[in-house]
Structure formats: structure tokens, C-alpha cells
Amino acid sequence: MPDLNQRASIALQDATLQQALNRTMEHFVQGRLQAFAALPHGEALRDQARRIRAHTIAHLDEHLLALERSAQANGTQVHWAADAAAARKIVLKIARENDVRRIVKSKSMLTEEIELNATLERAGLDVLETDLGEFIVQLAHDHPSHIIAPVVHWRVEDVAKLFHQHLGSPLDADIPQLLATARSALREGFLQADMGVSGANFAVAETGSVVLVTNEGNGRFVTTTPRIHVALVGIERIAPTLRDLGTLLQVLARSATGQALSVYTSIITGPRRSIEEDGPEQVHIILVDNGRTRALAGDLAEILYCIRCGACLNVCPVYHNIGGHAYDSVYPGPIGIVVTPAIGGLAPWRELPQASTLCGACVEACPVRIDIPRMLLKLRAQSVAEGYAPGWLQKGVRLYARAATHPRLFRWAARLARIAQWFAPRSQGWSRRLPGPLAAWTKTRAFPPLAGASFSEQWEKRSHQ
Amino acid sequence: MNDPRSLILDRVREALKRAYTPEAMDAIPAPPAPPPFTQPLADVFARALEAVQGRCHRFESPENARDFFLAEMARRGASRLLCWEPAALPIPDLAHALRARGIELVSAHSPGYERASTDRKAHLQELAQIGIGLTGVAAGLARTGSLVLHADRSRGRLASLLPTIHYAILYEDQIFPDLAAWLAAAGTAARIANSSNTVIITGPSRSADIGQTLTLGAHGPKEVIVLLIENRRHGRRPANGEENETIEP
Known part of the structure; x- marks a missing residue:
């Protein structure tokens, strides 16, 4: 590698x-x-969003329990997974117990993190990614290269070639044609699927809801047409209340794509009620740790605000x-x-x-x-x-630290360096190739020339004038 | 300790003793409120909807909206509509007038739908053949041009999802300034808690995944057309959460 x-x-x-x-x-x-x-209050909303995330992470245990309580009350089945293997096992178990053969997936970074697809496919299940970008990634056996734009590295003509191979669209198809091809292929998948698997942008502790944001509508399909919906939720993804959710949604789409809101925001609060017309018969939330508690313990906890x-x-x-x-x-x-x-x-x-x-x-x-x-x-x-x-860096820094804390030594070293630099090759006044361990620096950057007189020498001169 | 639930909760509690969580407070203060709109909310809504490639037609009365919709169906040569239960459609006589013109009203509920997976799939296939959807809404959000729909007894999710074209009926008195104002309104939380699915729709389905070029109609409707009506016939505004059942005299 x-x-x-x-x-x-x-x-x-x-x-x-x-x-x-x-x-x-x-x-x-x-x-x-x-x-x-x-947005007149955009900056204030960002501050509020930060407060919400900080509070949620600092009181994570309480909010997890509240989420579990409300989710169970609305008929959602709640599972806990300490690591990736446990999460995969739970998804597989739900699929087996319900005689599931075909699975449709909405875009989820967490399922990428726990490498869910490989496990499901090995178990003989048919897994279809339905976010257009993720669909392309899946067809081409590629990997997403951006959190929200997975195929930012693909050109239109490459997609046309891929769809021509797999879906039979013309080689010179334009973007609307390609989209129509994907639409009908994936529509078939949505209507035939037994189970939908999604991530969660947020989970609301107040109502036990899973919140999914998409522009294409795949998030709605995956959680509506199949009879079972499984949502994988990182334990840090909680919004304590609907009010907090409102703030977070207002900054999310603006930051992600520059939209005021994404096209579809689904607030999923349990399975279809017996009186309702449509929707899944079962909703499962799998709360996944997989190292998040490791991040929480110490200086890096703030990354869980993300x-x-x-x-x-x-x-x-x-x-x-x-x-x-x-x-x-x-x-x-x-x-x-x-x-x-x-x-x-x-x-x-x-x-x-x-x-x-x-x-x-x-x-x-x-x-x-x-x-x-x-x-x-x-x-x-x-x-x-x-x-x-690397050893040279550690030694170098230690050497520098020694010089920097001994003024006399520092002055002598600086004078020496000023003379020595005339022997290093330059272009446009900058050193491009320094000798010895310093070469690591100039391999990818130029080094500016040292001035004829150091700052303290110039300062001294100035105060004498 | 084999129970993953207590394992994770213990880990969280243990980690929180050492967690550095800058700016964490014990309670979250009220969110900032934006200055109120100086223009009528209906104007703000219509402009915002058009900005996300939705279309907004405005009417003085439900009768005007009904006549427009009937003309639209004739123009498109529609013979079937995927819609909410007819009693839940918020324009009086609309269902009747459509049927009188030979248009079949289909809603997602049909006997046996939920029983076996094969029936379920066949049923969905059938519904997916219908090109036009018609629904009311629970609320409109002015700042973003969004529509809010809750699933319930007579209001299915599929009518706003499966068809290529989604018509939605909205009254001006249902419009809130923005998402935060709607969420803060009395009744909203209960309505969300009591529905398996609340969806906020902001314009037609879109994708920019291919060539990073905005294209409409990825999975959901390619067109979202709102019939925005100024006055109710009966002059009574339903409470938030009660929604607009047609109130037949």
C-alpha cells in the first residue's frame, strides 16, 4: 500500500x-x-447549533436513555451494538428472522464505516444502494470520495459508459437520460425490496424519531415501501428535542449543499400505525458505538459535535x-x-x-x-x-528546542545558517534543496532565505538610533 | 456486562468523566429568532418555492383552485389520480367533480395490502403506474417554500412520493414563517409524535451526483405544483394538528 x-x-x-x-x-x-x-440570524443559528451539540455530547448517557424510551413507546425496536461486528450481526439477524431477500439502502456513512454491504452480500442477500452516487459506486466497485457527493471524481462520460454496460443505456446518453435510466432501475428495487436500511442524520430523543435528509427521495422510499426499516444510528447523533432538530436542520443543508433545506426531510416516528395507509410494519434503530466512546474519553470529544x-x-x-x-x-x-x-x-x-x-x-x-x-x-x-x-524529526525538533532556549547558542547557530545557506541551490531567491535531514522539508516546499540580520540584531540597531 | 446496552452506557459514563466538551451547558437556551418578514407570508412562500424549481398557482377561493385543477387534469388527459382519501382533500366537492369527469381516485389503502409481502409488492407496482398525485398539506413554511405532510388514517405517504407530478393544496392561513416557527407552534410536537411519518418537502426531487449538474426527478416527483388558496369557504381556520378535513355543510 x-x-x-x-x-x-x-x-x-x-x-x-x-x-x-x-x-x-x-x-x-x-x-x-x-x-x-x-439568513438574517445565520451566525446566531450556528452558535445555537454548537450549544446543542455540546450539551448533547456532554449529557450523552441521559439522551441515549431518553431516545430509547421514546422510540420504544412509538413501537420502534431499539438495539445496541458495541462495535461494527455486533451491528452487522443485528442487521443480519433481523433480515433472517423476517425472511428478507432484497434490501434497499439509503446513503449512510455509518454503514460504510462498519462495512455492512459485504456482510449482507456474503449472506446471500441482494443489496441495492439507492443514492445515485452510491449506486454508481456500487456498480463500479468504487468507494465514495466525499461525504455528501460520493462520486465527485466521476465524469459524465464515465457514468454513461458504466450505465451502458450494466443498464443498457446509450453510450452517448446525456445527464437527464442517465438520471431516467437510474430512476427506473432503482424504482424497481424500491418496489421489490423486503427491507430498507438507512443511517440517520439525527435521532430525536423527545419523540424517538429517526430523521433522514435526502434530495433524491431515496430516503423516503427506503423507509416507506419495504415492510421493514432498519436505521443505523451512531450514538452521538442525537438531537434532544424537536426544537433542537429545527436548529440543526437549518444549518445542515446550508452548510452541505447551500440549500435552505434539503428536498426531503423525513421524521420517522415508529412503524405504520394500524390505522395508517402505508409505511413499514417494523422499524428498528441500532445504536452503534464502534469507537465513539473512545473518542468521547478525552481531548477529542469535540469531534463528536460533527x-x-x-x-x-x-x-x-x-x-x-x-x-x-x-x-x-x-x-x-x-x-x-x-x-x-x-x-x-x-x-x-x-x-x-x-x-x-x-x-x-x-x-x-x-x-x-x-x-x-x-x-x-x-x-x-x-x-x-x-x-x-520519524526519528530525524524528533531529533531535529529537540535540537531546535535546545538552541531556542539558549540565546547565545541560538545567535551563533543563526549566523552559521546564514552563511551556510549560500551553498544551497536557489531559484527565485528561495532555497529549493536543503542538505541532510532538512531535504525532507524542501522536497515539497521552498524555504525562504534568512535575512542578512536577525530580528534581535535589527531591533538592537533600531533602539540605538 | 455481556449486555451491550449496559456496556455502552457504562463506557459513555466512564468517558464523560474525562471528556473535554467545550461550551457544554446543562440546558440549551432558546434558539435565536429571526426578524419577522415584512412581506405577506404567502408571497415569501411562493417566491421560495419557485426558487427551488417548484411551481405555485394562487387562487382567491377553493372553487377557483378546483376549476384550475379540473382543467389541468383535462389538459394532461389524466384518468387516474393517486391521492389522499377523498374526505381528506381540502377542497369541497373536488373529489365529486373529478369522479363526475370519469377520473378514478386511488388511495394507498386497499384490503389485504399489509398482509403478505407478495400482495404488498403487487399493490405498490399497481400504484406506481399512476403518474399524478394529489394531497393537501399540514403546513407550509414560507422561508424555504416547504410543505409539511403527516401520514395518518386517510393521508398516505405514497401520493406525494410515487407519481411524477405532485399537486398539493395549501391555504394561506396554514403558512408559518419558517421551520422553527412551525416546530414551536402548539400542536406540532403531538402531531409528529402521533404520526409514523412526517415529511418536509422542499421542491421537486433532485440530484447533482452525475457531473455535478442539478437534474430534477431523481426518485420522487419531477414536478411539485402548489395550489395556494387565499380564503376558506367556511372561514374557519383549523387548529394546528387538526388539519383541514373538508367541512361539508
Whole structure:
């Protein structure tokens, strides 16, 4: 497996990907800014959303119990899964007990996280992804590269080729034709399915509801036409009350796609009541931990405030350049490089916290103002403490720390460096290739020349004038 | 400790002793309120709906709306409609007038529908053949041009989901300024709690997944057409949650 730097290099040389990222990211960013500008109390709503998330996470045990109580009261069956394997087992058990053969799925990052599809397919079940992007990903055996735009890396002509192969549409089909082809293929799936599997944007503790937001309408179908609906809910996804839900929904779509609200917001409160016309006969909520309590215990708990809008991906200079696949984690971008090691442990994901310039654009874009750079510094410090940082870096930093805390030594070192720098090759005044361990720095960046006189020398001179 | 529920709850409680949760308060304060709209809510609603590619036709009375809808059905050559139970349609005499013109009104409820999975699927296939849906709504949200629908005894979910075209009947007195105002209104919470499905619809179904280009009609209706009516015939506004049963004299 190539490392993060190698994967990033591959992505940077992928012209198609670069073009798609340039176009789409800018579009998302402008959409978000305009959507908030149109709202007189947009900034106040973000503050409120942050308060709601902070409160919910800090009182998570109470809200989980309240959610369970209200959900059971409305007829929803509640299950608890400590890890991915347990969650998969519960879904499989529900499917088997109910003689399920065909499953339709609405887009869910949590099901990607627990790798649900592979398990279901191995058990001989027919699984159909119904979000158009996820459908393309499934047909092509690809992976989503953006939290809310899974196939941002696909061109129209590539989709046309794929649909031509699998669904028999013409090779030169345009976008409306492609959409119509997918619509009829997936419509058949919705009508024939025995069970619908979804994630949850939120679960409301007050009413025991699962809330699903989609633009295409697949979220509605998956929870309406099959006789069973199973919702996988991360334990942090709770909105305590409907009032809180209102605030969160108002910032979610604006941050995600720049819409005032997504086209369909479904508030699912139990199975079809006996007097009602349509809807599923069973609704299940599976509350999934899978490392979230690990994230909760300590400095990284704030990452659980996240409402998965994807705004941080769109503004991130690193994501903007390398796209989602280079991260090789289910969750890419600024949110991904914190939440992945936070729930999965740092050891397997030690590279990820390096994939950031710490510029802080993510904090500014985040609807709940999560301080991602703060947590990245914590993760990097932990990386050093646990010995994951390369040896030369650790030695180098220790050397620098020694010089920086001894003024005399520092001045001598600086003078030496000023002389030595004339021997390093330059272009346009900047050093492009430093010797020894410093070469790691100039491999991907230029180093500015040191000034003829240091700051303290200039300061001294000035105060004598 | 084998019980995953107590295991997770114990983990949460243990973790919370060490969790750094900046700005966490014990209670959540009231959300910020936006300044009130200076224009009539119906105007704001209509503009917002058009902005998300929905269409809004405005009428002074339910009779005008009924005549328009009958003309639309004739224009489209419709012979069947997927709709709420006729008694729940909020325009008096509409069901009667449609039937008089030979249009069949189909609602999702039919005997045996819920009994066996094969029947259920066959039934859905049948309903999915109907191209036009007609419903009332429980509320309209001005800022976003949204429609709110609750599933209940006579108001199925499928009429606003399966067809390619969804017509919705909305009275001006059902419009709330925005999502927050509707959620805060008396009766809303109970209505949500008592319905298995509440849906907020904001324009026609859309996707931008292919080529990052906005395209309408992904899975749900391609067209959402709202008949927005100014005055009720009987002049009585139903309480929130009671909805608009037709009040036959």
C-alpha cells in the first residue's frame, strides 16, 4: 500500500480528479456562503447549533436513555451494538428472522464505516444502494470520495459508459437520460425490496424519531415501501428535542449543499400505525458505538459535535488538492483526519493528522465551529509521544528546542545558517534543496532565505538610533 | 456486562468523566429568532418555492383552485389520480367533480395490502403506474417554500412520493414563517409524535451526483405544483394538528 504522500502524488497527477475538484469545491463553498448570507440570524443559528451539540455530547448517557424510551413507546425496536461486528450481526439477524431477500439502502456513512454491504452480500442477500452516487459506486466497485457527493471524481462520460454496460443505456446518453435510466432501475428495487436500511442524520430523543435528509427521495422510499426499516444510528447523533432538530436542520443543508433545506426531510416516528395507509410494519434503530466512546474519553470529544455536512472538506486546501481517496479512510478531509484516529485509534491511522496545513479554514466553515486544528495538534503530540514521528524529526525538533532556549547558542547557530545557506541551490531567491535531514522539508516546499540580520540584531540597531 | 446496552452506557459514563466538551451547558437556551418578514407570508412562500424549481398557482377561493385543477387534469388527459382519501382533500366537492369527469381516485389503502409481502409488492407496482398525485398539506413554511405532510388514517405517504407530478393544496392561513416557527407552534410536537411519518418537502426531487449538474426527478416527483388558496369557504381556520378535513355543510 503506498503511503499518504505517495497517494497524494498520484491524486495530484490525476487531471480528471483535479478538474472535478476545482469545479465542485468552489461551487459548494459559494453555495454555503450565499445560503448563510440570505439568513438574517445565520451566525446566531450556528452558535445555537454548537450549544446543542455540546450539551448533547456532554449529557450523552441521559439522551441515549431518553431516545430509547421514546422510540420504544412509538413501537420502534431499539438495539445496541458495541462495535461494527455486533451491528452487522443485528442487521443480519433481523433480515433472517423476517425472511428478507432484497434490501434497499439509503446513503449512510455509518454503514460504510462498519462495512455492512459485504456482510449482507456474503449472506446471500441482494443489496441495492439507492443514492445515485452510491449506486454508481456500487456498480463500479468504487468507494465514495466525499461525504455528501460520493462520486465527485466521476465524469459524465464515465457514468454513461458504466450505465451502458450494466443498464443498457446509450453510450452517448446525456445527464437527464442517465438520471431516467437510474430512476427506473432503482424504482424497481424500491418496489421489490423486503427491507430498507438507512443511517440517520439525527435521532430525536423527545419523540424517538429517526430523521433522514435526502434530495433524491431515496430516503423516503427506503423507509416507506419495504415492510421493514432498519436505521443505523451512531450514538452521538442525537438531537434532544424537536426544537433542537429545527436548529440543526437549518444549518445542515446550508452548510452541505447551500440549500435552505434539503428536498426531503423525513421524521420517522415508529412503524405504520394500524390505522395508517402505508409505511413499514417494523422499524428498528441500532445504536452503534464502534469507537465513539473512545473518542468521547478525552481531548477529542469535540469531534463528536460533527453533523456530517462536509463543509470542512470543501474549504480544505489539502482535500481540495488530493480528493477523498488519497486519505484511504472512510471519512476523508478535516473531519476524517480527526474522527478516524479518534474512533479507530492512532496506531493504524498515524499518517492522517499530518494531512493538514492547520490553516483553520475548517473551523470557519464548520456549522458547529469544531476546533479541528486544536485536536490535530493533540493527535500530533500523541504521535510523537508514542514514537510514531520519524526519528530525524524528533531529533531535529529537540535540537531546535535546545538552541531556542539558549540565546547565545541560538545567535551563533543563526549566523552559521546564514552563511551556510549560500551553498544551497536557489531559484527565485528561495532555497529549493536543503542538505541532510532538512531535504525532507524542501522536497515539497521552498524555504525562504534568512535575512542578512536577525530580528534581535535589527531591533538592537533600531533602539540605538 | 455481556449486555451491550449496559456496556455502552457504562463506557459513555466512564468517558464523560474525562471528556473535554467545550461550551457544554446543562440546558440549551432558546434558539435565536429571526426578524419577522415584512412581506405577506404567502408571497415569501411562493417566491421560495419557485426558487427551488417548484411551481405555485394562487387562487382567491377553493372553487377557483378546483376549476384550475379540473382543467389541468383535462389538459394532461389524466384518468387516474393517486391521492389522499377523498374526505381528506381540502377542497369541497373536488373529489365529486373529478369522479363526475370519469377520473378514478386511488388511495394507498386497499384490503389485504399489509398482509403478505407478495400482495404488498403487487399493490405498490399497481400504484406506481399512476403518474399524478394529489394531497393537501399540514403546513407550509414560507422561508424555504416547504410543505409539511403527516401520514395518518386517510393521508398516505405514497401520493406525494410515487407519481411524477405532485399537486398539493395549501391555504394561506396554514403558512408559518419558517421551520422553527412551525416546530414551536402548539400542536406540532403531538402531531409528529402521533404520526409514523412526517415529511418536509422542499421542491421537486433532485440530484447533482452525475457531473455535478442539478437534474430534477431523481426518485420522487419531477414536478411539485402548489395550489395556494387565499380564503376558506367556511372561514374557519383549523387548529394546528387538526388539519383541514373538508367541512361539508
